[in-house]
Amino acid sequence: MKKITLLFLLIITFLVPKNAQAQDNGAAIAAGAGALLAIGAGIAAxxxxxxxxxxxxxxxxxxxxxxxxxxxxKTLDFNGKKLKDMSATSVITFKIQEFVPQDKPELDGKKQILLGFTSYGWINEYGIDFDKVRWFLIDSKEWINMMTSYTKVASGEKDDSFVKDQLTNGKIVNKGIKVKSKTTIPFYELSGDLYVTTDYNEDMKFIYNEKSLGIYLKETKNLIQIGRGSIIEIHDFFFDE
Structure with a gap:
């Protein structure tokens, strides 16, 4: 909260000209206050x-x-997001971890990710319409299976065992999979209008496009893009923390 207050004060400082006339200062302060109210409302929303x-x-x-x-x-998606960015969000990601109840418990149990796939109009003037969200709970084993399928379609690598080993011991980065700073499985370089697809299961198809994982939900017929940054964050949650 202190950081937000300090940010507001800094914004006022920049919005109010140092050499302006008194009446101009008053107008600028009013404009600055209006801008801060809008920012505050956006943060609160x-x-x-x-x-x-x-x-x-x-x-x-x-x-x-x-x-x-x-x-x-805990959510992975809302930090630093603006309201207009959230309305365009295609998937909400939640980190879930089990623990043993005790004083000051440690989060040391099984990890899972809950993916909430949104569809058009999931945020409107009345708030969030959760009828437009499809939920999938994924553990580390299922995540590895998904990323193996994704890696194979993104790279052309055919060996499941090799891909799973590299995923378990390495990191997913923008250009492929790295193990100890070495790219062991490079991804294809594709332009923005090229797509490579694979059928994953009865619910999903995966679509590889430059720097994103596309998931086509068969039931709703929605194509949802998960940015490479989100993929990296989820993978790190399972295997780095």
């Missing part, structure tokens, strides 16, 4: 969306995964 999304995700877990009894749930 995103924070409210985050809380609502986390509540809905938790309710989905409780309803559909009774085996999850003690767990932490």
């Amino acid at each position: 995103v924070e409210q969306m985050k809380e609502r999304a986390e509540l809905t995700a938790t309710e989905w877990i409780l309803s559909n995964n009774p085996e999850l009894v003690n767990f932490s749930l």
Whole structure:
């Protein structure tokens, strides 16, 4: 909160000219105050969306995964996002980790990722419409299977065992998979209008395009893009933390 207050003060400093006339200063201050109110409203709206999304995700877990009894749930997508950016978001990602209840418990249990795939109009003037979100809970094994399929379509590598080994011991980066700073599986260089596809399961097709993972949901017929940065963040959650 202190950081946000300091940011507002800095914005006022830059919005108000040092050599302006008194009346101009007054107008500038009013304009600055209006801008700050707009920024504050945007921050508050995103924070409210985050809380609502986390509540809905938790309710989905409780309803559909009774085996999850003690767990932490945090979003990966809302930090630093503007309201207009969130309306264009195609997938909300939540980190889930189990723990043993005790004083000051450590998050040292099983890790999973909950993916909430959105569709057009999921954010409107009334807030979030969660009827337009499809949920998938994924553990590290399923993530490796997904990334193996993705890596194969993105690189042409055919050996499943080799790909899984590189994924488990390395990192996904923009240009491929790296193990100890060496690129062991390079990805194709494709222009923005080229796509390579593979059928993953009864729910999804994967589409490789430059710097993104495209997931085509067969039921809703939506093509959803997950940026390479999000892929890296999820992979690091499973295998680095």
